[in-house]
Amino acid sequence: MITGIKGTRFRRAAAVAVTTGAMLATGALTTTQAQAAATPSIAAKGGYVMNNATGTSLYTKAADTRRSTGSTTKIMTALVVLKQSNLNLDSKVTVQKAYSDYIVENNWASNAKLIVGDKVTVRQLLYGLMLPSGCDAAYALADKFGSGSTRSARVKSFIGKMNTTAKSLGLKNTHFDSFDGIGKGANYSTPRDLTKLASAAMKNSTFRTVVKTKKYTAKTTTKSGGTRTMAPWENTNPLLSSYTGAIGVKTGSGPEAGYCLVFAATRNGKTVIGTVLSSTNGTTRKSDATKLLNYGFSK
Numbered sequence: 001m002i003t004g005i006k007g008t009r010f011r012r013a014a015a016v017a018v019t020t021g022a023m024l025a026t027g028a029l030t031t032t033q034a035q036a037a038a039t040p041s042i043a044a045k046g047g048y049v050m051n052n053a054t055g056t057s058l059y060t061k062a063a064d065t066r067r068s069t070g071s072t073t074k075i076m077t078a079l080v081v082l083k084q085s086n087l088n089l090d091s092k093v094t095v096q097k098a099y100s101d102y103i104v105e106n107n108w109a110s111n112a113k114l115i116v117g118d119k120v121t122v123r124q125l126l127y128g129l130m131l132p133s134g135c136d137a138a139y140a141l142a143d144k145f146g147s148g149s150t151r152s153a154r155v156k157s158f159i160g161k162m163n164t165t166a167k168s169l170g171l172k173n174t175h176f177d178s179f180d181g182i183g184k185g186a187n188y189s190t191p192r193d194l195t196k197l198a199s200a201a202m203k204n205s206t207f208r209t210v211v212k213t214k215k216y217t218a219k220t221t222t223k224s225g226g227t228r229t230m231a232p233w234e235n236t237n238p239l240l241s242s243y244t245g246a247i248g249v250k251t252g253s254g255p256e257a258g259y260c261l262v263f264a265a266t267r268n269g270k271t272v273i274g275t276v277l278s279s280t281n282g283t284t285r286k287s288d289a290t291k292l293l294n295y296g297f298s299k
Contacts, residue, residue: 040291043284048191049274049296058296063192066173067277070252070260071133073181079201080161089123093144099136109135119221127216131233138180191275198249198262211248214240238286259285272296
């Protein structure tokens, strides 16, 4: 009898242990699932993510707070160029000394190392604009596609086109005072607006091709008519090499802007697109974007 009672107690204890273990296992699974779906914490001061196909918001953090955008501005620079009627991507632009002087005057701003006197195609300038974030390429495009009899007039006209395009896209919290993000106090946007801008730009096949390219080597025409093979331009977007399905879009940084990234990725037919503004450094910017993409795909 005593043996029977001990055996019964043992079986009951074992049953309780198994049940408890199952509950703990279930609880751990539930916790893991809850953590996977939990809203991420990011270092960036602003962030926004949306489903690119539906426009549905998936994440917001100060999404409508205006901030300096750094070189994410160049998304609009590219879009204005690509929206030109009868655009010939193979038309050539001669690199002016003013473009290289501008780089020096702005503390050696990011550039494509364009050579004065070389002839570069519009297509090549778009790669120089979006991969190494060339402010010289941005200047060349503004000079080419602005209207006016002087360079300053053409640049002013081009920036006007940027603002007109922003208005046409319904970007109410966006304004540009530069063609490249080196602003003069009135160059700003928001995570939501920049995401909508990128979504509009990604509808253009040339833009999509450029921003997903990791490396591009341009062959320009020299003053003497020869061919110059430029040093390869490498894309500053770290997600292209680290995030499965990444398809763009553009980095930005600066003393006022902090570290910014407009990003997009496609997995299983779903495209998630978003923006982080004013993150703390390059590593954190990448981490912030990765967290938001993961969260966007989990929604």
